[in-house]
Amino acid sequence: MYEKPLPVIDPESQPYWDALKQHRLLLKRCRACQRCHHYPRELCPHCHSDDVEWSQAAGGGHIYSYTVARRPAGPSFKPDTPYVVALVELDEGVRMMTNIVTLDVESLRIGQRVAVQFDDVTPDVTLPKFRPA
Amino acid sequence: MKKREAVIVGVADVPLKDGRVAEPLSVLQVQARAARDALRDAGLSMRDVDGLLSTGMWGVPGPGQMPTLTLAEYFGIAPRFVDSTNIGGSAFEAFVAHAATAIETGRCEVALITYGSTQKSEKSRSLGGRPSVLTMQYETPWGMPTPVGGYAMAAMRHMHEYGTTSTHLAEIAVATRKWAQLNPAEMMRDPLSIEDVLGSPMISDPLHLLDSCLVTDGGGAIVMTTAENAKALGRTPVYVRGYGESNTHWTMVAMPDLTRLTAAEIAGREAFRMAGIGHDMIDVAQIYDSFTITVLLTLEALGFCKRGEGGAFVSGQRTAPGGAFPLNTSGGGLSCAHAGMLGIFLLIEAVRQLRGECGERQVQNARTALVHGTGGALSSGATCILSRS
Numbered sequence: 240m241y242e243k244p245l246p247v248i249d250p251e252s253q254p255y256w257d258a259l260k261q262h263r264l265l266l267k268r269c270r271a272c273q274r275c276h277h278y279p280r281e282l283c284p285h286c287h288s289d290d291v292e293w294s295q296a297a298g299g300g301h302i303y304s305y306t307v308a309r310r311p312a313g314p315s316f317k318p319d320t321p322y323v324v325a326l327v328e329l330d331e332g333v334r335m336m337t338n339i340v341t342l343d344v345e346s347l348r349i350g351q352r353v354a355v356q357f358d359d360v361t362p363d364v365t366l367p368k369f370r371p372a
Numbered sequence: 373m374k375k376r377e378a379v380i381v382g383v384a385d386v387p388l389k390d391g392r393v394a395e396p397l398s399v400l401q402v403q404a405r406a407a408r409d410a411l412r413d414a415g416l417s418m419r420d421v422d423g424l425l426s427t428g429m430w431g432v433p434g435p436g437q438m439p440t441l442t443l444a445e446y447f448g449i450a451p452r453f454v455d456s457t458n459i460g461g462s463a464f465e466a467f468v469a470h471a472a473t474a475i476e477t478g479r480c481e482v483a484l485i486t487y488g489s490t491q492k493s494e495k496s497r498s499l500g501g502r503p504s505v506l507t508m509q510y511e512t513p514w515g516m517p518t519p520v521g522g523y524a525m526a527a528m529r530h531m532h533e534y535g536t537t538s539t540h541l542a543e544i545a546v547a548t549r550k551w552a553q554l555n556p557a558e559m560m561r562d563p564l565s566i567e568d569v570l571g572s573p574m575i576s577d578p579l580h581l582l583d584s585c586l587v588t589d590g591g592g593a594i595v596m597t598t599a600e601n602a603k604a605l606g607r608t609p610v611y612v613r614g615y616g617e618s619n620t621h622w623t624m625v626a627m628p629d630l631t632r633l634t635a636a637e638i639a640g641r642e643a644f645r646m647a648g649i650g651h652d653m654i655d656v657a658q659i660y661d662s663f664t665i666t667v668l669l670t671l672e673a674l675g676f677c678k679r680g681e682g683g684a685f686v687s688g689q690r691t692a693p694g695g696a697f698p699l700n701t702s703g704g705g706l707s708c709a710h711a712g713m714l715g716i717f718l719l720i721e722a723v724r725q726l727r728g729e730c731g732e733r734q735v736q737n738a739r740t741a742l743v744h745g746t747g748g749a750l751s752s753g754a755t756c757i758l759s760r761s
C-alpha cells in the first residue's frame with residue numbers, strides 16, 4: 240500500500256499524468272515564444288499567449304539544486320530518510336521538482352547530469368524521478 | 373487641507389513562557405489580549421477601531437478562512453476597511469502599507485493589525501507538504517520537507533554559485549543569539565558558537581537545526597492612525613516613510629532564480645524610493661529570519677550588499693550587538709519567537725527601538741528602521757521603512 244501523498248488529478252493535469260503512465264514526460268510548449276514551461280498551464284507564463292501545446296521531453300537534464308532530507312516530509316516519507324529532493328533543469332529549459340534516486344546521497348553535485356526514470360507508485364500514478372546519468 | 377499622515381501609535385505582544393503563551397488561551401483570546409494592550413498603548417479603545425487587518429493559519433477549515441469576519445465579530449466591531457491578504461509571514465509589513473494608504477485616503481481613522489498563533493501549544497507544526505492539489509500536485513508527491521526544503525535548495529544553489537559557506541550562515545544565528553541574550557522576554561539565552569551551529573543536526577542539507585527558526589506560540593497587535601490623532605493623544609508616533617511589496621511564486625519550480633529574492637528586490641527598491649533615503653540612513657534592521665539563509669538572501673536583495681556578497685557582509689559578527697549593522701535586535705525568529713508568521717513581531721521590535729524602549733538591547737540613536745518580511749517559500753517580500761521623526 241502506497242501511503243505517500245498522491246497527486247489529485249484534475250482536468251488540466253489529466254493528460255500529463257496519463258502520459259506518465261505510458262512512461263512519457265510531457266511539457267507544455269508555447270507556439271508564440273517557442274519556450275517550454277512546467278507545470279502545465281493554460282497561458283504561457285513567459286509571454287502569456289494562449290497558444291500552448293503538449294510536447295514530449297527527451298528526459299535528460301541536470302541538477303539545478305537539491306537537498307538531502309534528513310527529516311521526512313511527514314511520517315510516510317520516514318522510511319526513506321535520508322532521501323534527495325531536487326529541482327532538475329531539463330534540457331528543454333524547465334525545472335521540475337523530483338527525487339534523485341541514488342544509494343549515495345553524499346555523492347551528488349549541482350550541475351550533475353541526470354536522466355528521467357518512471358516510478359509506477361500505484362496503478363494510476365507514475366512519478367517522474369531522476370538518476371545520475 | 374493638510375495631508376493626512378499615517379503613523380504607528382500602539383504596539384503589543386503577548387508574553388510567552390518557554391515559547392508558549394503563559395497560560396492556555398485560544399488563538400482568539402491571544403489576539404484579543406494583544407489588541408487590548410496595543411490600543412491601551414495608543415490611548416485608544418476598541419470602539420475607535422474602524423480598520424481591521426489580519427491573517428493567519430489558525431481555524432482552517434472554518435473561521436480562519438475569513439479571519440477578519442471572525443475577528444470583527446469576536447471584537448464586536450463593524451470596520452469600514454478590512455484586509456486579510458495572505459502572502460505568508462510578510463503579510464504584516466504589507467498590512468502596515470495597506471493601512472497607511474487607507475488612513476491617508478480617509479478610508480479609516482484607526483487601523484488595528486492583529487496576529488495570533490498557538491501552534492506550539494497545539495503541537496500542530498510538521499514538515500509535511502501541502503495538499504497535493506492544483507499547483508501543489510507537481511511538488512508535494514516528492515516529499516520536500518516544508519518549508520525548510522525550499523530554503524535549503526536556495527542555500528545549496530547560493531553556495532554553488534557564490535561560495536557561500538555554512539560558517540557564513542552560522543554567523544547570523546550566533547549574532548542573533550547575542551541579541552536574544554539581551555532581551556528579558558527571550559526564550560533562547562544560552563550562549564551559542566559557530567561550532568554549535570555547525571555541529572547541530574542536519575535537517576535538510578545544507579541547513580542545520582540551528583539554522584532554523586524556533587517553533588513558538590505568539591500574538592501581537594499594532595495600532596495605526598493619523599499623525600494628528602497621535603499628537604492629540606499625546607503619544608509618540610512612528611512614521612511610515614516608505615513601503616513596497618511583491619511576490620513571484622509559491623511552488624519552488626516557479627521561483628525565478630533560487631539565489632535571489634526577486635520579490636524583495638522589488639519591495640525594497642520601492643520602499644527606499646518612497647522614503648527618499650539611502651541605505652546608510654538605516655540605523656536598525658529587522659529582517660525575517662525563518663532560516664539563516666533567508667536573512668542572507670534578503671540583505672543582498674535589499675541592496676545592503678552586492679549579490680553573492682551576503683556571506684562576507686555578515687562575517688565577523690557584523691550584525692551582533694556592537695557590530696556595524698544591528699539586525700534582529702529582539703533575537704528574531706532564530707532565537708526569540710517564530711509563531712508561524714513572524715512579520716508582526718519584526719514591526720513591534722522596530723517600533724520599540726525607534727521609541728527607545730529596548731533597555732539593554734537598545735540601539736543608540738535609532739531614528740530610522742527597516743523591516744522586511746518574507747512569506748511562503750521565499751515567495752513574497754514586503755518592506756517598511758519607519759522613522760521616529
Ligand SMILES: [Zn+2]
Pocket residue numbers: 269270271272273274283284285286287288
Ligand atoms: Zn510564450
